[in-house]
Amino acid sequence: xxxxxxxxxxxxxxxxxxxxxxxxxxxxxxxxxxxxxxxxxxxxxxxxxxxxxxxxxxxxxxxxxxxxxxxxxxxxxxxxxxxxxxxxxxxxxxxxxxxxxxxxxxxxxxxxxxxxxxxxxxxxxxxxxxxxxxxxxxxxx
Amino acid sequence: xxxxxxxxxxxxxxxxxxxxxxxxxxxxxxxxxxxxxxxxxxxxxxxxxxxxxxxxxxxxxxxxxxxxxxxxxxxxxxxxxxxxxxxxxxxxxxxxxxxxxxxxxxxxxxxxxxxxxxxxxxxxxxxxxxxxxxxxxxxxxxxxxxxxxxxxxxxxxxxxxxxxxxxxxxxxxxxxxxxxxxxxxxxxxxxxxxxxxxxxxxxxxxxxxxxxxxxxxxxxxxxxxxxxxxxxxxxxxxxxxxxxxxxxxxxxxxxxxxxxxxxxxxxxxxxxxxxxxxxxxxxxxxxxxxxxxxxxxxxxxxxxxxxxxxxxxxxxxxxxxxxxxxxxxxxxxxxxxxxxxxxxxxxxxxxxxxxxxxxxxxxxxxxxx
Numbered sequence: 001x002x003x004x005x006x007x008x009x010x011x012x013x014x015x016x017x018x019x020x021x022x023x024x025x026x027x028x029x030x031x032x033x034x035x036x037x038x039x040x041x042x043x044x045x046x047x048x049x050x051x052x053x054x055x056x057x058x059x060x061x062x063x064x065x066x067x068x069x070x071x072x073x074x075x076x077x078x079x080x081x082x083x084x085x086x087x088x089x090x091x092x093x094x095x096x097x098x099x100x101x102x103x104x105x106x107x108x109x110x111x112x113x114x115x116x117x118x119x120x121x122x123x124x125x126x127x128x129x130x131x132x133x134x135x136x137x138x139x140x141x
Numbered sequence: 142x143x144x145x146x147x148x149x150x151x152x153x154x155x156x157x158x159x160x161x162x163x164x165x166x167x168x169x170x171x172x173x174x175x176x177x178x179x180x181x182x183x184x185x186x187x188x189x190x191x192x193x194x195x196x197x198x199x200x201x202x203x204x205x206x207x208x209x210x211x212x213x214x215x216x217x218x219x220x221x222x223x224x225x226x227x228x229x230x231x232x233x234x235x236x237x238x239x240x241x242x243x244x245x246x247x248x249x250x251x252x253x254x255x256x257x258x259x260x261x262x263x264x265x266x267x268x269x270x271x272x273x274x275x276x277x278x279x280x281x282x283x284x285x286x287x288x289x290x291x292x293x294x295x296x297x298x299x300x301x302x303x304x305x306x307x308x309x310x311x312x313x314x315x316x317x318x319x320x321x322x323x324x325x326x327x328x329x330x331x332x333x334x335x336x337x338x339x340x341x342x343x344x345x346x347x348x349x350x351x352x353x354x355x356x357x358x359x360x361x362x363x364x365x366x367x368x369x370x371x372x373x374x375x376x377x378x379x380x381x382x383x384x385x386x387x388x389x390x391x392x393x394x395x396x397x398x399x400x401x402x403x404x405x406x407x408x409x410x411x412x413x414x415x416x417x418x419x420x421x422x423x424x425x426x427x428x429x430x431x432x433x434x435x436x437x438x439x440x441x442x443x444x445x446x447x448x449x450x451x452x453x454x455x456x457x458x459x460x461x462x463x464x465x466x467x468x469x470x471x472x473x474x475x476x477x478x479x480x481x482x483x484x485x486x487x488x489x490x491x492x493x494x495x496x497x498x499x500x501x502x503x504x505x506x507x508x509x510x
Contacts, residue, residue, distance in 0.1 A: 029324065029491040029494060029495075030487055030490045030491045030494055047484070049480075049483065049484025050478070050479050050480050050481045050483070050484050050485075051336065051369075051479070051481050051484065051485060051487070052484070052486075052487070054484075054486070072486075074350070075350050075351065076477070077350060077351055077368065077369075077477040077479065078350040078351075080477060081474075102490055102493075102494065103490075103494030103497060103498070104490065104493040104494045104496070104497040105497060106490075106493070108490065
């Protein structure tokens with residue numbers, strides 16, 4: 001987890017031991033299940049767009065250069081319903097994101113988990129995680 | 142016709158305002174004054190207005206698993222089991238679903254300790270009541286366990302009737318295109334993937350998110366607005382006939398009438414061979430232009446409507462069939478904007494992924510020569 005950019009080895013494809021993932025579109029057509037990634041970077045922007053939100057992340061490479069990544073999150077409507085809001089990921093927030101790289105090998109990925117510097121985690125789209133602004137009230141659902 | 146178009150525009154323009162107004166009203170109205178099952182509008186029609194969701198049927202199989210035979214409801218024990226799964230889903234969502242079981246983090250942590258990666262924990266993914274797992278961050282969940290063994294309630298076995306040979310051929314052709322390993326064009330994807338529409342049935346059958354709909358009534362009209370993918374239906378209830386059969390659309394021509402406390406909506410004039418009566422308007426055989434859908438909305442209580450849809454398309458199915466499930470209201474639940482096409486990067490990403498595959502295949506072929 002200390003690595004600035006760690007490309008985890010394949011084998012985490014255990015996720016894919018389950019049925020293919022279909023949301024608004026086919027995950028497998030867009031992302032490579034054999035390219036799981038863990039990125040450590042700084043949020044530069046979050047786009048609340050449909051059908052899926054996108055987080056922009058600057059990742060510092062080992063040689064000091066910076067690569068800009070885009071991370072696909074869940075549907076904004078789903079994120080809102082789970083308690084995620086615009087103050088959850090303000091620009092400048094340092095995070096670790098796990099996910100899978102785009103098949104076209106661009107610097108885009110589908111994100112699953114976010115970890116904050118203090119160790120708090122945010123499953124992109126869930127509530128009750130202790131993320132900023134998250135009331136975590138199950139009664140709200 | 143002009144009047145109808147005008148009304149459509151007027152209601153589409155008012156829809157966001159009305160939802161804001163509805164919100165304000167619900168915030169200031171005491172809970173005890175919830176509309177009852179027999180609520181009426183000021184002009185005397187049954188009142189089915191409000192924001193509803195089909196979430197509670199999420200995960201109930203569309204077709205009944207064969208082991209249930211003609212049994213349409215769960216036993217008490219089966220229901221308890223489903224209740225448990227609903228609670229697990231709630232807990233899953235309420236605790237951030239899967240954070241502590243992240244496979245990537247678990248593997249990395251194990252690697253740092255020089256240990257083998259742990260097996261994936263149960264509950265790592267969000268689950269519908271009975272369905273295959275999906276990533277929790279894309280999911281919505283049932284809040285109450287459904288008694289139903291399937292969404293299809295007729296025929297008696299809860300399964301789709303046999304397709305006609307023509308429809309089977311269309312389904313085979315569609316599947317071939319959908320499953321192409323390297324998609325050639327945007328046309329390889331459904332109207333839903335392309336953010337165009339999910340059709341009438343696809344807009345209400347429960348999926349992993351965006352299952353909300355808002356019903357607004359005026360004298361002589363009922364409007365239904367679906368969250369995903371933004372379609373609005375304006376349904377006249379004044380007894381007028383259908384439009385000319387020359388006028389066809391994705392959502393068809395809907396006319397309605399009241400039978401007691403039930404709104405009956407008959408929709409025809411569909412464009413054929415494009416979408417299916419199934420999940421997201423894409424699951425199953427494409428329907429023909431002769432499709433007729435008959436829907437019934439009956440307010441069963443203050444916060445639930447019994448919804449039914451009879452599918453009649455002799456060119457596609459060898460018999461009619463019916464789905465039925467409740468749509469319910471949830472405190473605080475509201476429809477959000479779903480401007481789908483504007484941000485639909487998936488089409489670009491999927492096509493660029495396919496072209497990358499083309500390049501790799503070409504390079505591999507060149508290398509072999």
